[in-house]
Amino acid sequence: MGTSGVPAGTGSGGVPRWEHDYVPPAREHDFVAIGLGPFNLGLACLTAPLDDLDGVFLEAREEFSWHPGMMLEGATIQVPFLADLVTMADPTSPWSFLSYLKQTGRLYPFYIRESFYPLRAEYDAYCRWASTRVPGTRFGRTVERVTHADGLYRVRSRLADGSTETHTAPRLVLGTGTSPVLPSALDGVDGPHVHSAGYLPARDRLRAGSSVTVLGSGQSAAEIYLDLLEGAREHGYRVDWITRSPRFFPMEYTKLTLEMTSPEYTSYFHRLPAGTRDQLLREQRSLYKGISSDLVDTIYDTLYRLSVSGPVPTRLLTGTALTDASWDAASGRYTLDLHHLETDRGLRTTTEGLVVATGYASRVPSFLEPVADRIRLDGRGRFEVGRHYAVDHQQREVFVQNAEEHTHGLSAPDLGMGALRNSVIIAEMLGREVYPVEQRIAFQEFGVPDDLARDVRPAPTRAEVLR
Numbered sequence: 001m002g003t004s005g006v007p008a009g010t011g012s013g014g015v016p017r018w019e020h021d022y023v024p025p026a027r028e029h030d031f032v033a034i035g036l037g038p039f040n041l042g043l044a045c046l047t048a049p050l051d052d053l054d055g056v057f058l059e060a061r062e063e064f065s066w067h068p069g070m071m072l073e074g075a076t077i078q079v080p081f082l083a084d085l086v087t088m089a090d091p092t093s094p095w096s097f098l099s100y101l102k103q104t105g106r107l108y109p110f111y112i113r114e115s116f117y118p119l120r121a122e123y124d125a126y127c128r129w130a131s132t133r134v135p136g137t138r139f140g141r142t143v144e145r146v147t148h149a150d151g152l153y154r155v156r157s158r159l160a161d162g163s164t165e166t167h168t169a170p171r172l173v174l175g176t177g178t179s180p181v182l183p184s185a186l187d188g189v190d191g192p193h194v195h196s197a198g199y200l201p202a203r204d205r206l207r208a209g210s211s212v213t214v215l216g217s218g219q220s221a222a223e224i225y226l227d228l229l230e231g232a233r234e235h236g237y238r239v240d241w242i243t244r245s246p247r248f249f250p251m252e253y254t255k256l257t258l259e260m261t262s263p264e265y266t267s268y269f270h271r272l273p274a275g276t277r278d279q280l281l282r283e284q285r286s287l288y289k290g291i292s293s294d295l296v297d298t299i300y301d302t303l304y305r306l307s308v309s310g311p312v313p314t315r316l317l318t319g320t321a322l323t324d325a326s327w328d329a330a331s332g333r334y335t336l337d338l339h340h341l342e343t344d345r346g347l348r349t350t351t352e353g354l355v356v357a358t359g360y361a362s363r364v365p366s367f368l369e370p371v372a373d374r375i376r377l378d379g380r381g382r383f384e385v386g387r388h389y390a391v392d393h394q395q396r397e398v399f400v401q402n403a404e405e406h407t408h409g410l411s412a413p414d415l416g417m418g419a420l421r422n423s424v425i426i427a428e429m430l431g432r433e434v435y436p437v438e439q440r441i442a443f444q445e446f447g448v449p450d451d452l453a454r455d456v457r458p459a460p461t462r463a464e465v466l467r
Contacts, residue, residue: 031171031429032155033057034143034365036064039401039418040175041127042085044134045095046422046435053430056167058157060142064131066124069198072223077123078251078292080116083416085130089423089435095134100126141165146172147370153397171429174391175401178360178413183215183322186356191327191334196220196357203227207235209352213336215322216357217243219251222291224355226299229314233306238313240351244321244341248299251290259442260287261411263420268446269409270387274378277406288410289359320347362403374398382406388428389421399425 030052033040036059047053082088084097093099097118101107110118118126131137141157144164148154152168159165180195194202196216206212206228214225221241228239259265269277306312317338323346324337334354338347364383368375374392376384383391385404392398401421405412423435 028167029054029056029169031055031173032153032167032169033173033175034146034155034367035059035175035177035401036061036131036137036139037175037177037402038066038085038127038415039422040173041131041134041137042418043173043175043401043422043425044136045086045093045130046089046419046426048095048134048136050426050430050434053426055136055169055173057137058141058143058155058167059137059139062140062160064124064128064139066127067120067197068124069200070196070220070223071121071124071200072227073121075120075223076115076117077120077415078117078219079414079416081110081118082116083414083418084126086419088416089419095130097123097126100129104129138165143365143367145370146367148374153371170397172398173401173425174365174398174403176365176403178362178402181359181361182356183325183358185322185325185337189325189327189334190329191354193327193334193354193356196224196355197360199224199355202355206353206355207231207237209237209332211238211240211351212353212355213240213242213334213349213351214355214357215242216355216359217245217249217291218289218357218359219291219295221355221357222248222295222299224357226295226302228355229299229302229306229312232313233309237353238315240315240317240349242317242320242322242336242338244319246319246342248296248316248318249286249290250293250296252287253293256444257287259444260284260409261414261417262440262442263438264440264442265446266408266411267387270407271447274406277409281405281409284410288414362405378406388424390428396428399428 033043033055036044036057040057041064044055044057047055077083081097085095086093087096087098098107101110140160143155143157145156146153147156152170153172155167155169155172157165157167180197182195186193192202192205194206199220212228214221214228221243225239225241232239269280272280303312303314319341321339321341322336323339326335327333328335333350333352336349336351336354338349339345340347362382364375364377364381375398376391376393378384383400383403385391385400385407386395388395389399389401389404390396391400401418402413411417419435420437423433423437426435427433427437
């Protein structure tokens with residue numbers, strides 16, 4: 001798509017005309033989606049067969065790429081293959097994982113493999129397959145600015161050759177993903193430390209040193225530790241794993257716990273006060289940010305196997321927080337000051353390599369600054385997300401994907417719930433359900449059942465629910 005009719009040249013004072021005298025054309029799309037990870041890609045697949053909903057999907061990268069820095073050999077995703085782009089909304093969709101396997105000749109090998117969990121590289125290949133075939137995707141478009149006039153959002157993006165495109169629509173869907181988070185102790189610290197998001201490109205450099213330390217407590221930290229542990233003796237380095245968690249928590253994957261990803265738990269969580277929600281998320285970390293139990297066992301088994309030949313060059317520390325860090329360029333080493341939380345004692349270690357697997361966080365994109373008055377933020381500068389995933393004051397124009405963990409709970413980053421969220425967003429944009437939106441799927445009840453409540457309160461209005 002070209003520049004959407006934007007006239008070339010500049011106006012007075014060298015200011016581009018689109019800033020001044022350009023009148024946008026009639027509505028170009030029904031919505032503009034910004035960012036193309038699995039969630040917005042799922043939206044593209046689910047809207048592809050709809051004649052009355054036209055969207056364009058803008059992505060800064062030149063091709064689809066899902067966590068390339070963690071594409072470790074043999075690693076699987078942590079959800080079953082049903083948690084693909086579309087199946088939980090439309091099991092008959094041609095964009096399902098099973099459809100991909102059939103079209104690529106891999107369906108029977110996957111069946112014989114007898115595992116519900118696709119390889120991470122296989123899931124990435126599936127998403128690439130969909131992204132190059134589904135209509136409306138535009139790669140190599142870095143969104144720079146979003147404005148609003150005459151009921152339309154105008155989204156300007158820049159291409160690699162320096163040219164720009166402008167797309168207009170009455171609605172936006174933001175799927176810009178989350179950004180790596182580093183501990184505050186590393187603020188302003190130089191040196192070649194690497195976040196887990198960039199692990200693979202740095203692996204050879206890390207293995208070439210004499211020591212590597214992994215900070216973090218989740219799946220990524222565990223996978224990186226195991227990957228480095230396997231090569232420690234061969235390459236002659238020591239690898240340590242330090243976590244502030246009191247133990248190496250396995251992800252709780254019991255079935256009644258999984259009901260906490262249900263629509264009714266999400267609604268219950270959304271109605272809670274913000275402070276209560278934040279506290280619950282801290283308490284629930286092991287439910288969705290822990291380590292798969294199989295991986296915990298594999299790490300132990302690997303340590304046991306390596307110990308047959310003598311002491312393993314490693315150290316594992318739990319309940320230990322990073323409090324300060326410094327980098328000495330002359331020695332090529334970090335000094336890490338640590339605090340053991342249970343004994344309230346300090347300790348110190350040094351390391352050449354440092355991998356920080358401390359997670360990700362959602363941020364409000366800077367390109368929204370021109371329309372900041374249309375977006376709702378909470379007291380901490382986060383999106384104030386309505387129950388149906390809208391963040392604008394009218395609750396019908398700007399929707400978010402995976403930016404609502406603090407308002408909707410642990411289902412926000414769950415690949416398996418992406419299709420349900422997209423079903424809701426599609427229904428909000430069209431004013432009707434295209435894909436059935438389940439309201440109750442759990443056996444258990446959350447909160448106080450109405451028929452058991454002693455302090456009877458009126459049911460919330462739709463406006464209150466949307467808030």
